[in-house]
Amino acid sequence: MPLRRNLFATVIAIGSILGAGASAGQFSAANAASNAPKVISTATLPAMIGAPTKVNATAAKFNVSPTKITWQWFIGTAAVKGATKSSFTTSSNNLDKKLSVQETAIFKGGKKLVAKSNLVVVGKITLSGTALLAYTDNTNTALKLTLPTLPAGATATYSWLGDGLVIDGETSDTLQIDARYASLNLTAKAKISLPQFRDSTVGSTAVSVAGPSTNGNEVLWQDNFDGAVGTSPSAADWHSVIGNGFAENLKGWGNHEREYYVADANKIVSTDTGVGGDSSALQISANKIDEGLYHCWYPDLADDDLGCRFTSGKISTAGKISFLYGHLEARVRLNSGVDPTNSAIASTNGMWPAFWTLGSDQAQHAWPNCGEIDIMETNGQQTDNLWGTLHYPGTPSYMGGITAVPGGAFKGWHTYALDWKPNHIEFSVDGIVYKIIDAQDINGLWEFNKPHYAMFNLAVGGYFVGDPKLADIAVGGNMQVDYIKYSKLDGYGTLIRSTN
């Protein structure tokens, strides 16, 4: 502003001089000065330049016509040899480099003016404006990322992040908000793609989703397995998994397991469940059978393919109940079988019991992309040990903890539990937490901010137990479950019943 005021003052001064009868010489001098060559508008390049492509520079404008114009293109500060026209064809070698052009005008009398263009990074997509992340309405049920206007032909690919970590499977511009995202800071990104350009990423600011409205720990669901003795667990909540993995194209469920799962292996029994117990339990029994009944992956002795030598059981809430966050626990007793060569000798060889979950989106995200939570896994070869493990897509693809079960996993009743919140998992046995895993700890996708379903099973043989020979596997062991209980955890926890 001060400069402008000065110019105005100068004009007034000249006018005053003229008004006062200035000489013709003074007038001519002023006129000549205004006709000196000057740049009215400089040479310009388009705001976005791809590669390969032909770029036409817009010529500079001068107040008087030059007698000659020359051009020189630059990559960075280096003049490009032979690039002396008003157009330039980029190549992929120019990507990410600064392109500019310099226009030189020579005027009558020899005066030379140089007009430099703007610098443009080749292959860079530039957007005018920022992305906006906002709820689509005042009920806060969906967030939408709205992008600035994209260049013609550009496409956007969306991704969503919770506390900075990618939310698997969410690729639309809109995210439905539900209990999965409680307490998370959500952000969205859009990758902008355009032929001849580098991909560009546009991010949003964060929106914080509210946490639970209470901090309660109430029980949401419990099964005491107290139906009539000899019956199957409630069909409203459970189904028996059948087979050896054949139908699923998995050899022994992908683990070289030797059992064939039958529904008859899963029964309500009357048993000693200890102090305060209800004398009822689910019992999953492993039994040795003669070959010739069921298809298994391993060769049989009679030269047909009905080679399975063991039956056992697996029950699952898949398609019936799913769990999202909260506290999930089961009280379990593992009972040894006997040595295959001497029934007087107890043996746990080859027994592989588990209490675990898989992501309920397994049909769309095959393992390990669905995520797996092994709340309890133990092993007939190392009967004091307990494993609590997460499996997920990543490298490595699992993380977990190992601890000693108080008194031994195959001795007495123990409570195995999962404490589960957004981005946070704790494993415990008999109330003692032995492993905590946060989403930030793993090098992979966190597949645990979504519903999972629960399972109990007693596998026989397989890699986890050292792939023992058939002739060495214990006979007649079982897994008993007094109850399974699902509670809220500090307000987190949603029981989801399938409407199928």
Ligand SMILES: [Ca+2]
């Ligand atoms: Ca019970």
